[in-house]
Structures are given as structure tokens and as C-alpha cells.
Amino acid sequence: MPIPANPPPHVYTTIGLERAADRRRDGAWLARRRRDPESLVVALGGLRVLIADRPQGPDPFALDLRALGGEIPEEAIFLGLLDGRAVFALELGDEVPGAEVRPVELRALAPLLPARELGLLAYARALLHWAGMQRFCGRCGSTLRVAEAGHLRRCPGCAAEFFPRTDPAVIVLVTAGEHCVLGRSPRFPPGVYSTLAGFVEPGESLEAAVAREIREEVGLELEELVYRSSQPWPFPQSLMLGFRARARFSPLRIDADELEDARWFHRRELLDEGRRPVRLPAADSIARYLIEEWLFEGG
Numbered sequence: 001m002p003i004p005a006n007p008p009p010h011v012y013t014t015i016g017l018e019r020a021a022d023r024r025r026d027g028a029w030l031a032r033r034r035r036d037p038e039s040l041v042v043a044l045g046g047l048r049v050l051i052a053d054r055p056q057g058p059d060p061f062a063l064d065l066r067a068l069g070g071e072i073p074e075e076a077i078f079l080g081l082l083d084g085r086a087v088f089a090l091e092l093g094d095e096v097p098g099a100e101v102r103p104v105e106l107r108a109l110a111p112l113l114p115a116r117e118l119g120l121l122a123y124a125r126a127l128l129h130w131a132g133m134q135r136f137c138g139r140c141g142s143t144l145r146v147a148e149a150g151h152l153r154r155c156p157g158c159a160a161e162f163f164p165r166t167d168p169a170v171i172v173l174v175t176a177g178e179h180c181v182l183g184r185s186p187r188f189p190p191g192v193y194s195t196l197a198g199f200v201e202p203g204e205s206l207e208a209a210v211a212r213e214i215r216e217e218v219g220l221e222l223e224e225l226v227y228r229s230s231q232p233w234p235f236p237q238s239l240m241l242g243f244r245a246r247a248r249f250s251p252l253r254i255d256a257d258e259l260e261d262a263r264w265f266h267r268r269e270l271l272d273e274g275r276r277p278v279r280l281p282a283a284d285s286i287a288r289y290l291i292e293e294w295l296f297e298g299g
């Protein structure tokens, strides 16, 4: 099963943005972009997307800070260039003086916004989450200083450096002929069954993490493992690495601490949406992609 060289990018992948990392140290250039009326600000409030009640342009989530009476503040993180315009991310908290905005969870916008905007919002959310969590030095406790336009935090006390984090997690569709394993975590919405997933632990390869997760959660030993594709998952800071695995069709031994239920499903049970015995995960997730990729390939 070859990996597609150009798989359609999953939702929350940054598209069309030039990260322009070399500009992160260019203070004079950044200062000009912060005053530039063409620059965009992706504003979040408590990591939720702030939708302007009266959009000021084609991007309903990009607030016009000049209309709020100011230039783009120092604490806004430089994301990159979109069609030549500088884009910044800013956490505004719950109150936005002078603007009527509605905070909306990013995942609720997934069915509504184009992929390019979702990718930008996901990038902003991940960085702003990190910035909010990484305020003090873990070694000496000093308040960290922001550097590299928000992409680095440096300790004035002991010179330690902290970079944005992405936590690798494996997510796996296990199949046996015409059957696949889907499980249900108590955290899922009612009726939803999904692929099995878990974080990679220190000192562990991706292959070992997949084998361990599947053994722990449903008691299966894998016979074959194939990497499929990956998805940034900024809830809050993961990278989902998607796999397909083959196992022998045998009874599942379910880890009751992790899963409420897990079952083998026949392809026929899942093919017809109207007759499915369970609900599949939301369309914005790589879990859904992995399931449908297998469901519709036939044979």
C-alpha cells in the first residue's frame, strides 16, 4: 500500500502561508508590518476564534485593529506571509474593547470555513496555547522573555531556551480482511466509535508506540503496519500520525480504563451512512479519513 505522494492536506494543516522564518529576527521589518494597514491579525479569545459580528473584510476572523484604535501589539506572534501580507496571532482574552465579537471553538468552524483559513487558525491556536503555558523557566522559575517574533522564549536568569512544542500521537485503523476495529472513549460524543490512538512516549519509536497502544487497548498483536498520513491537531498541541495495521481476527480484550467499548465492524455495516450501527468521528479528523480511506477502497 504505497503512501500517496500528495495526499489531500488534512483540515488544520497550514496551506498557502509562507512562514518566512528569517523575518522573525528582523525587528525593523516586523515593526513596519505591525503598522502596515495590509497586515492581518488572527485574534483568539481564550483560544477560541473571535468572529466579528460585522465582518470588516473577506476574513471574518481577522480583526482590523486600526478600527480598534491601535497598531498590532508587540505580543502578537508573527505567523508568516499570506499573499504577501504579514499575518499575526494575538490572544485577546474574553474582552475586546470596541468590537462586537463572538468567541467560537475552532472545531465548530471546521464545516464552515475554507481549508486555508482553518489551517491559519489552527497554527495561531497552537502557538497561542504554547505562549500561554510557557511563561516561566522550568529550570530556575524566572519570567521568560519573548524572542523571534514569538517563536522562542528565553530565560534571563539561566539562558535556557524554550521552543513551541508539538506532541506526536499515533492513530491507527486496525483491520482484518473485511473487518476493522473501532473503539469508544467515554469522552466521545454519544454513539461515536473511532480509531485507536495514543501519545508516543519518550524513548519510543512510532512503530513501538502503535504496537503498545493496540496491545494495551484491545489486546491485539499486529502483523503489518503502514504509515498513511499526518494531521496537525492543535487541541491543544498534537501531531497525529496516521497508520493502518493488520491483525488476526480474534476476540478483543478491552482496557476498561481507556475505552467504554471496542468492536470489530464489518465493512458492510459501515458503508451505508443511513444504516450504520454507530456514528463515525467528525469529518475534520484524520480518524474519519483513515476509516473512509479503508471503507471505500473495496476488497
Ligand SMILES: [Zn+2]
Pocket (backbone or CB within 6 Å): 137, 138, 139, 140, 141, 142, 155, 156, 157, 158, 159, 160
Ligand atoms: Zn531559567
